[in-house]
Amino acid sequence: MKQLTRAALLATALVLSACGGGDGDAGGSGEAAVTATGPADAQVVEVVSNDQIEFEPATVNAKVGTLTLTHRNGGSIPHNLVFDDKSLGGTETLTEGKEEALTLTFKEPGTYDFVCTIHSGQDGKVVVS
Numbered sequence: 353m354k355q356l357t358r359a360a361l362l363a364t365a366l367v368l369s370a371c372g373g374g375d376g377d378a379g380g381s382g383e384a385a386v387t388a389t390g391p392a393d394a395q396v397v398e399v400v401s402n403d404q405i406e407f408e409p410a411t412v413n414a415k416v417g418t419l420t421l422t423h424r425n426g427g428s429i430p431h432n433l434v435f436d437d438k439s440l441g442g443t444e445t446l447t448e449g450k451e452e453a454l455t456l457t458f459k460e461p462g463t464y465d466f467v468c469t470i471h472s473g474q475d476g477k478v479v480v481s
């Protein structure tokens with residue numbers, strides 16, 4: 353019984369997150385979009401850097417409001433996560449297994465790009481709607 357309920361909840365969550373996307377199904381490794389959880393003023397999401405020089409997920413869907421984005425280094429080489437928009441800031445360079453949380457306030461919808469300044473081509477974005 354418990355497992356059935358859990359499966360149903362998971363299915364519901366998948367359907368809900370699919371609504372945020374619009375184009376492109378979640379599928380390619382490192383490219384799947386994830387929707388931040390929680391109410392608009394307390395959204396949370398985790399983004400993991402790996403040894404393939406990718407952010408997972410590379411796309412975070414969020415709502416206007418406040419998002420706590422935790423960047424974790426899930427690989428063995430150092431990474432950081434820095435927003436193009438300087439007012440949003442970024443993390444320190446994180447070594448293997450380390451993490452740092454950024455508290456981000458998004459006042460208007462838009463696409464907010466971030467990069468790892470160490471690795472050219474390692475990038476991602478927060479899509480705020």
Ligand SMILES: [Cu+2]
Nearest residue numbers: 431468470471
């Ligand atoms: Cu990196």
